[in-house]
Amino acid sequence: MTAKPRYLSIQYLRAVAALMVVFHHLRDPKPWLYNPFENFSFGAYGVEIFFVISGFVIYTAARQEPVGEFVRRRIIRVVPLYWLATAGYIAIDAVSHGVAYQAASLETIVKSFLFIPHFHPLLTDQVLPYLIPGWSLNYEMFFYALFAVTAAFGAYRLGILLVLLVLLVALGALLSPLHSPLALTYTNPLILLFGAGLLIAYGERLGRLPKAAALLLFISAPAVLAIDWLSGSMLHLLPAIGLTLGFVALEHHRRLGEVPLLRLIGDASYAIYLSHFLIIRIVVVLVQHLPLSGPPQLIILLATGLAGSIVFGIAVHLLVEKPLIRLLNRRLLRKRQLPA
Template identity: 35%
Template sequence: MSKIGSYQSIQWLRAVAVLMVALVHLYPQQVAIGAAGVDIFFVISGFIMATIGARETPSTFAKRRVARIVPLYWAVTLFMCALALKPGFFFNFTFDIPRLVMSLFFIPYRDVDGIIWPLVQVGWTLNLEIFFYAVFMLCLLTARPVPAAIGAILLLIAGGLLLDPQQAAPIIWTSPLLAEFLFGMLIAVLPRPRNLALAPAIIAGGILWFAIAAASQVTPDNEGWRFVIWGGGAALLVLGCLGMEEAGAWPRATAPLARLGDASYSFYLLHGLVIALVAKLLGHGLAAGIVVLTVSTVASFLSLHLFERPAARLVRSALSRGRG
């Protein structure tokens, strides 16, 4: 399979992951396990880089990732800043030029509460993602980029544990969460279970992993253990789903939800804004949640076709012309 979009299981997992994130933002007390959707995304990203990114030149790799990530993220960030100019529009969103610049360029910083969040709060994951891309791009200069990237991540995590950085950027750039990208890369390069006996059992193991964490109310308050508590379950789900699809047994009934996976990046960035707008009208109950999920889904597909993909093509074209 030459394209990740050819993996229906990956697109389905993306949809599941983004819905989990939306649910935890809607009902943080009741669906705390939904935050693990982020960990699924990180494992998927590691798999994609080792499967697709490892075959690209550093220049092509950089252009494709910038075109994929930056336009929509910048648009959402600037749109929220524009809305925030109206006093009282957002309950807790303020910005200044330095924080705006750092947010736009994925530079981690502490907000007024001391939390390492950019202006668009879900963008904290992009700060980590972009750093992983930068590390992987440098590893493309080596003869064996995937082993080099695995080694680099292990060194970064070890450095963080030894040096215990206190500044925002080094904390993110040495986070144990980088191990979840490593999980994805290992899934890509190691043999996968392509049989109907083992793959479903691995999926069940991942679900059970999450279920135990949810039932016991175990949450990774210490980020140092998140890659185990939630990243372990995420890795099992990705491994099992890929194995099941490669065994030729992926259910066709998952296809409609997999299409949401195509629009998962738009959904991820837009759903927080939808929650804020719907809350002004309907509050935070069940009806509001249904409206948020519906509106976010429609908005994400509109964004995918009217902005995200066209903008990515324009940026790739501009960057290619810029290289002469």
């Protein structure tokens, strides 16, 4: 069996996206914190990069997989760690009498585990699961389902999948305003980012990424910083697409070197993404009680929050995520090989 390609560009982008999200949650406004970044939400758009990456990876690594194999691999990759993180966060809130736990019903907790979009028990106007970073996984699982279903169309799969994504977004625009959490999620323009990732992967496979595409990296990077001015229109999707296309084109033309730490952070990006809320929670309590104020307090918060999230996420990746994936793959593979 041919080894599936691993792209340094994608691993680096995963690292960048994960750190953007951690930064975004660290700079959440707090009344006691000097914070010139509190009105800048560009870090949240790290998730948009993840969506483009997801489309790229699924097309590159899984387009020829049988549907059953594709579903098995995706579930093993995504579900167990998310369930562990959600259960851990619920347990911490239960012990500490957290307001989210007190407000949550059994229904919202079950829907969180099953990736069913629903309104948050506290942030009642937002479609969020109990573990808030998990909102993006509702989109991921929907995209995986579409990818699996469209396998029946063979060579036409890519085109049909792209048409479906566009039609869903168009339907959402026609029916706006929507009030169903399912409709709000599955017709959100964010799903177009998966399609962009598919197209970038298709172009890369055909060898049709021109050198000029690498320049998008240098155009899109500063555009991410200005993304607050692009919100409210689909223009805010462009920087994530440009960054991904630029990085992949750079590697395609052999202009990307090895950075071991960045690659490791990229490998651990899913673990960092799911666990950083816990680290931030601890860091915020510790920094709040330090005899500091003003810029030094902010610097300590950002430095310890980012470093702590990276170190803890890498530990979770190496000690929990990788062994768990190996174990589940081994168990399921052995079951499939048993005689009838």
